[in-house]
Amino acid sequence: MPKVPRFSPNDHRLVELLAFSEVQMLDVAGPLQVFASANEEARRAGVEPPYRLRVISRDGGAIASSAGLALATEPLSATSEEVDTLIVAGGPGVDRAAEDGGTVDWLRRRASRARRVASVCTGAFLLAASGVLDGRRAVTHWSYCEAFSRRFPAVRVEPDPIFLRDGPVWTSAGVTAGIDLALALVEEDLGRETALAVARYLVVFLKRPGGQAQFSAALSLQMRGDRFEALHRWMRSNLAADLSLSALAAEAGMSERSFSRRYLEETGLTPARAVERLRVEGAGQMLIETDDPVKRIARRCGFGSEETMRRSFLRQLSTTPQDYRSRFGAGPRI
Structure with a gap:
């Protein structure tokens, strides 16, 4: 069984996933399951789970995903509270979320408190609206790369990677690429052995071969x-x-x-x-x-x-x- 913790076993790192009405279900569920499975690996190894998981939205409560399935969420957390990893999901409702000044302002301030920030798929649009991606390299779903580049010229778009990292900011390609990104975050935290155990359990690649050009x-x-x-x-x-x-x-x-x-x-x-x-x-x-x-x-x-x-x-x-x-x-x- 893998030796799960690289950091203190009592250090439950908070992972927040920001959702909104008409969010893409898999943008939330995919990364969430990766971290949850890492917690399960820790329990099997006889140590405390390393992650605390929280799905949040502007007002909390149930929100409708683009698939029609409701998600239970908590309200936006206090921006002064420490957070380890902040992940922004994507989906058809991302444009409305990016036009919500309260959400964008919260995201900007919350990101400044996080050790690392990430987006899944079109969540990059919301992250870019907050200014977090300015001057950085980023990727989003292949079909939105050109529109993203026109809308946010201060961001250097790279359309092929499944995910990429620019300092403490991570972005990923379309939908299931959020799983690839979350596995990379787990590998950074807990090591390759644990990340590989999670990937095997979920029956996915730890490192998917090729880029998203092969899908488009x-x-x-x-x-x-x-x-x-x-x-x-x-x-x-x-x-x-x-x-x-x-x-x-x-x-x-x-x-x-x-x-x-x-x-x-x-x-x-x-x-x-x-x-x-x-x-x-x-x-x-x-x-x-x-x-x-x-x-x-x-x-x-x-x-x-x-x-x-x-x-x-x-x-x-x-x-x-x-x-x-x-x-x-x-x-x-x-």
């Missing part, structure tokens, strides 16, 4: 403008063709030099990197939807060889084609 076609090719929309459609339809700089410039009706410069300005990517992302995206779809051998998919998507495709998958998604297929495919593949 929009992330695997982050095109912000529409100037080259027709070119991108042509590229997707001709992945096995010659997609060299000269071929792309000719298709776009531009000189190579002008095309290369304009493309980088418009998309933030070099043409070569965009081609690689499109090919990885196409190959990923084939891995999920077909039983074709990896070697054949590599040729059909323009990689030339299975090894080239493997390197591109590792570079873009931090996973191999075989692992990608086993996780996302509909069934056993040959």
Whole structure:
């Protein structure tokens, strides 16, 4: 049985999860269960549970989650009270919560008392509204990264990580990424052995392979403008063709030099990197939807060889084609 405490066994660290009406249920329940399971591991080891858990909302009482299930919450705690970890959940109601001056002001003052602060999914919007994320790196759900970046230009958005840490502030990607984040917090507090025991009990990865790009076609090719929309459609339809700089410039009706410069300005990517992302995206779809051998998919998507495709998958998604297929495919593949 793991030796649970890294800190004093009598030090019950307070973990607060901030919720609101129309909160995403799993944003609250996922991290909460990780800490609760860490407490259970401590009890099995014969030591005092390390965490005190509290779900809070503006006025306390029952609040409706976006799934329709009610959550019992306590009122916002006194900002002068010590708190170890403050976690902000996300969900459809986050915009209304971020417009509530009382909640935002409480969050700003409460965060200053916490050893560490975190957000789950779109909870980053509420955390950013309080100013806590200003000047820091952060992540949120892949489908909201662009909107988040426009709304909070003082925050450096990194769209791919499952979660990331910038000093005492942690943020996580969409929904279930809150579990990954909470496991990392438990590992920091109690060690890898305890965090691994919790992950095994919950039947989840301790450290999930890859980033959230593997869940989103929009992330695997982050095109912000529409100037080259027709070119991108042509590229997707001709992945096995010659997609060299000269071929792309000719298709776009531009000189190579002008095309290369304009493309980088418009998309933030070099043409070569965009081609690689499109090919990885196409190959990923084939891995999920077909039983074709990896070697054949590599040729059909323009990689030339299975090894080239493997390197591109590792570079873009931090996973191999075989692992990608086993996780996302509909069934056993040959």
